[in-house]
Amino acid sequence: MSAAPAALPAESAERPDGGPELGLLLVPPKARTGWRLVPARVVAMCAVELQKLRHDRTELYTRAVQPALWLLIFGETFTRLKAIPTGGIPYLDYLAPGIIAQSAMFIAIFYGIMIIWERDSGVLTKLLVTPTPRAALVTGKAFAAGVKAVVQAAVVVVLAAVLGVGMTANPLRLLGVAAAVVLGSAFFSCLSMTIAGIVLTRDRLMGIGQAITMPLFFGSNALYPVDLMPGWLQVVSRANPLSYQVDALRGLLIGTPSHLALDFGVLALATGLGITAASALLGRLAR
Structure with a gap:
């Protein structure tokens, strides 16, 4: 009995009509190795997470309600009171980066x-x-989480512009704003995964998330300058990554004096530490 003819190499397979080769359909692409592996996996995981927005876009709209109320009620009221020194700029302009x-x-x-739901x-x-x-x-x-936050930040920026906030x-500078939002959100999401x-x-x-969000917010420079705080709260504010994010956003959006190199350095360092801590505890969730 004669042996069966050897199969043609995948790269030589052609369609009967002379069309393009089918090699890519028959042979899987080469696996990424070395330094390309981790970035490829990061992008893949990020894309998977963002696909969830296609199924539930209402999350972005409902989360826009709270910052809208802060701008409309708190911002407009304190702009009239002039109770908080902001260096000569309207309080609503000062507040908008903090609300973002x-x-x-x-x-x-x-x-x-x-993460717990996935577990x-x-x-x-x-x-x-x-x-x-x-x-x-x-x-x-x-x-x-950072990309989702950028979409949310865009909604707040549009609302602030409608209210007359003078932004760049x-x-x-807008790319810098997006980078600051991504880094800050990445850190806080890692903090959340670490707590999980x-x-x-x-x-x-x-319970823990609700307990720490307000202290993080009020213990930053989002609502008022650090100089107005008591001494102990100034120390907390300088250790709070949210303060550096707000400082960067103010400098980029409305041009107030800021320390962008320090702000982005702290945010990048905090994000790196957050990724390390969350990675170390991820296996504990699956036990």
Whole structure:
């Protein structure tokens, strides 16, 4: 019995009509190795997280209600009172960058709930047995939270512009605003995932998240200058990454004096530490 003819190499396979080769359909693409592996996995995880927005866009609209109320009620009222020294700029202009940072933080600070939900549904266990490094999983989720926060920040910027806030239209400065929002949100989402790895339950995470959001917000320079705070609160403010995010946003959006190199350096360092801590505790969630 004659041997069966050898199969043609995948790269030589052609359609009967002389069309393009089918090699890409028959042979899987080469796996990424070396330095390209982690960035590719981070981008993939970020894309997976962002796909969820296609199924529930109402989350972005409902989360815009709270910052809108801050601008419309708190901002307009204190602009008339002139009770807070802002260096000669209208209080609404001073407040708008702080509300952008606040809305981004509120999105990210409960991101750990999603991790616990993935643990309960078995998704997290499946992710952890893949070759994807844990740091890549955490980083992808963190920067997906940052991209969501950028969309939220865009809504607040439009609302602030409608209210007459004088903000820059410089594309480079707006890119800097997006970078500050992404870094800040990435840190707070990592903080949330770290807390999730410690408390392990959604109820505890919700309680801790609610307990720390207001102190983080009021213990920053989002609503008033640091110089107005008592000494102990000034120390808290200088250790609070939200203060550096707000400082960067004010400098980029409305041109107030800021320390952009320090602000972005602190945000990048805090994000790196957050990714490290969340990665170390990710396996504890799956036990």
